[in-house]
Amino acid sequence: MTKENKATVVNVELGDRSYPILIGRNLLERAGEEISNRLPGSKTVIITDETVKKLHLKTLEESFQAAGVEYSTLVVPAGEKTKRFEIFEHLCDDILALRLERGDAVVALGGGVVGDLSGFVSGVVRRGMKFVQIPTTLLAQVDSSVGGKTGINSRHGKNLLGVFHQPLWCWRTRPFWTL
Numbered sequence: 001m002t003k004e005n006k007a008t009v010v011n012v013e014l015g016d017r018s019y020p021i022l023i024g025r026n027l028l029e030r031a032g033e034e035i036s037n038r039l040p041g042s043k044t045v046i047i048t049d050e051t052v053k054k055l056h057l058k059t060l061e062e063s064f065q066a067a068g069v070e071y072s073t074l075v076v077p078a079g080e081k082t083k084r085f086e087i088f089e090h091l092c093d094d095i096l097a098l099r100l101e102r103g104d105a106v107v108a109l110g111g112g113v114v115g116d117l118s119g120f121v122s123g124v125v126r127r128g129m130k131f132v133q134i135p136t137t138l139l140a141q142v143d144s145s146v147g148g149k150t151g152i153n154s155r156h157g158k159n160l161l162g163v164f165h166q167p168l169w170c171w172r173t174r175p176f177w178t179l
């Protein structure tokens, strides 16, 4: 565990798929700077839900603007029902319409639903795009954003469609949960 710009960094050691988890306050405001340092020149698409959009999207977008990170935003309904094939398909098509490439990044801003869905999308569009998790619920921070399990539900059951796709890195920040 190391300190990096006041964030605690926990490295998940997975060989060439290793990634850092950044834990600290106000990381959302620094997200643009982090992305432009780690993925210079890449475009991004932020995926979030209606609830998190109202609470935190503006901060993230402002940070991207300040750092000159090119981004688009896709918003899905909040809740477990969003983890379904129709929404997955829409997101894949929207990202292709934006002409994003494999080296570009999908940024998941939300709870486990947004993280699982966005991770699956990023794992299959163009056979795998870069993926960044910004988990905003406690469950997503301590569980679903780590481990690379992504997916959606099927009418046959929960989490039955998906891929393992590790994030490039993952933030756990506290503006969401004032401890």
Ligand SMILES: NC(=O)c1ccc[n+]([C@@H]2O[C@H](COP(=O)([O-])OP(=O)(O)OC[C@H]3O[C@@H](n4cnc5c(N)ncnc54)[C@H](O)[C@@H]3O)[C@@H](O)[C@H]2O)c1
Pocket (backbone or CB within 6 Å): 049, 050, 051, 052, 055, 078, 079, 080, 083, 110, 111, 112, 113, 114, 116, 136, 137, 138, 139, 140, 143, 144, 145, 146, 147, 148, 149, 150, 158, 159, 176
């Ligand atoms: N991939 C994995 O390893 C893994 C592990 C555990 C759970 N999961 C999945 O995670 C999902 C559940 O995640 P969840 O509990 O985060 O649910 P969720 O993503 O549906 O979030 C719960 C609600 O909280 C809202 N929300 C999100 N962030 C908020 C914030 N900062 N302030 C206020 N409201 C906020 C959301 O809009 C939503 O309405 C399930 O689909 C489950 O299958 C995945």
